[in-house]
Amino acid sequence: MKNKGYTKIIQMTDLHLCEDKTRISFDINTFDSAKKMIEHIHENEVDCDLIIISGDISDDESDNSYSHLTEIVSPIEIPFYLMPGNHDSVEKIREFSRHKNLNSKLYLEEDPWFIFMFNTKKDGSPNGYLKNDEIEIFKKILDENKEKYFMIFLHHHPVKIGSPSMDKMVIENAELLLDAISNTESVRGVSWGHVHNVYETQINNARLFSTPSTCYQSKPKSKTFIIDENEKPGYRVIKLFDSGELESQVIRLA
Ligand SMILES: [Fe+2]
Numbered sequence: 275m276k277n278k279g280y281t282k283i284i285q286m287t288d289l290h291l292c293e294d295k296t297r298i299s300f301d302i303n304t305f306d307s308a309k310k311m312i313e314h315i316h317e318n319e320v321d322c323d324l325i326i327i328s329g330d331i332s333d334d335e336s337d338n339s340y341s342h343l344t345e346i347v348s349p350i351e352i353p354f355y356l357m358p359g360n361h362d363s364v365e366k367i368r369e370f371s372r373h374k375n376l377n378s379k380l381y382l383e384e385d386p387w388f389i390f391m392f393n394t395k396k397d398g399s400p401n402g403y404l405k406n407d408e409i410e411i412f413k414k415i416l417d418e419n420k421e422k423y424f425m426i427f428l429h430h431h432p433v434k435i436g437s438p439s440m441d442k443m444v445i446e447n448a449e450l451l452l453d454a455i456s457n458t459e460s461v462r463g464v465s466w467g468h469v470h471n472v473y474e475t476q477i478n479n480a481r482l483f484s485t486p487s488t489c490y491q492s493k494p495k496s497k498t499f500i501i502d503e504n505e506k507p508g509y510r511v512i513k514l515f516d517s518g519e520l521e522s523q524v525i526r527l528a
Contacts, residue, residue: 278321279515279516280513280514280515280516280521281323281324281384281387281513281514282319282321282322282323282511282512282513282514283322283323283324283325283326283389283425283511283512283513283514284315284319284322284324284325284326284509284510284511284512285325285326285327285328285427285465285467285485285509285510285512286308286311286312286315286325286326286327286328286485286488286509287327287328287329287330287359287429287466287467287468287485287486287487287488287509288328288329288330288359288467288468288470288487288488288489289304289308289327289330289331289332289343289487289488289489290304290330290332290333290361290487290489290490291304291305291308291331291332291333291339291340291342291343292304292305292332292333292334292336292338292339293334293336293338293339294338295338295342299333299489299490300489300490300501301490301501302489302490302507304333304488304489304490305342305346307488307489307507308343308346308488308489309346310527311488311507311509311527312346312347312350314527315509316349316350316352319511322352323352323384324352324353324354324355324382325352325353325354325355326354326355326357326389326391326427327343327354327355327356327357328357328359328391328427328428328429328465328466328467328485329357329358329359329360329361329362329394329395329429329467329468330359330360330361330362330429330467330468330487331343331356331358331359331362331367332361332362332363332366333361334361335361335362335363335366337366340366340367340369340370341370343370343376344370344373344374344376347373347374347375347376348374350375351375352375353375353377354375354376354377355377355378355379355382355391356370356371356376356377356378357378357391357392357393357427357429358393358395358429359395359429359430359467359468360395360396360399360400360401360402360429360430360443360468362395364393364395379391380392380393380408380411381411381412381415384514385422386421386422386423386516386518387422387423387424387425387514388415388416388419388422388423388424388425389424389425389426389427389514390412390424390425390426390427391427392404392405392408392409392412392426392427392428392451393405393408393429394428394429394430394445395429396446400443401430401442401443401444401445401446402428402429402430402431402432402443402444402445402446402448402468403445403446403447404445404447404448404450404451406450409450409451409454412451412454413454416454416458416460416461419460420458420460422460423460423461423462423514423518424458424460424461424462424463425461425462425463425464425465425512425514425520426451426461426463426464426465427464427465427466428445428464428465428466428467429466429467429468430443430444430445430466430468431443431444431445431466431468431469431473431484432444432445432448432451432452432464432466432482433448433452433475433477433482435469435473435484435494435495436473436494436495437469437492437494437495437496437497438497438498439496439497439498439499440468440469440492440499443468451464452477455477455478455480456477456478458478458479459478459479460479461478461479461480462479462480462481462514462518462519462520463480463481463482463483463512463514463520463522464480464481464482464483465482465483465484465485465510465512465522466484466485467484467485467487468484469484469492470486470487470490470491470492470502471484471486471491471492471493471494471502471505472484472485472486472494472508472524473494481520481522483510483522485508485509485510485524486505486507486508486509486510486524486526487507487508488507488508488509489507490507491505491506491507491508505526506526506527506528507526507527508524508525508526508527509524509525510522510523510524510525511523511524511525
């Protein structure tokens with residue numbers, strides 16, 4: 275797949291596709307916004323190896339909302355990896371992942387990197403929660419591959435971001451992951467969605483950051499969920515170099 279010295283991942287998140295594709299949420303048509311972004315990525319990110327959609331693909335768990343995604347991605351050859359968010363149906367994501375270039379799995383190996391995509395959806399709650407079985411698999415692979423590097427994707431944030439309404443939904447048992455990051459040199463990056471804005475911090479060797487939504491944006495560090503009129507829809511480019519270096523930037527669409 276590569277031979278260029280790095281794996282290039284595009285992270286898109288929080289598409290909030292609805293049953294009705296003409297629906298406007300917070301002054302934006304979420305279907306049109308996601309479609310425009312995927313077309314932009316297809317035209318401009320020519321060396322992209324894979325696209326990860328880190329949850330809230332749907333806003334309402336409807337079959338139609340997931341069909342809208344398959345419609346948007348159908349003309350594109352790049353493999354997509356789908357993750358659930360609090361607005362998604364885990365079962366429907368599994369079902370729709372059988373479509374042509376759609377996939378859903380806990381991890382993939384892009385030697386010398388392991389890329390993990392945890393399911394942080396907690397049933398009956400908007401909060402984040404890590405699953406013990408997924409964390410056990412992660413810890414085992416981490417332990418057995420000390421010379422490799424790890425990139426982690428989540429839907430929910432693993433650390434508080436200074437926004438009270440969002441921080442109520444932080445991953446409740448995030449210490450399972452944060453302790454592992456503190457105790458190893460191998461985890462180099464952690465990225466999430468859900469918060470609809472950009473936050474960055476660092477723990478040990480790992481850079482931690484969030485990715486803006488493909489549709490409406492929220493004001494960072496606000497007490498309640500307030501739409502940020504000044505920010506545009508965006509995605510994140512992450513390059514995982516064979517040396518273990520990680521490069522990342524957020525691209526906003528005009
Ligand atoms: Fe979310």
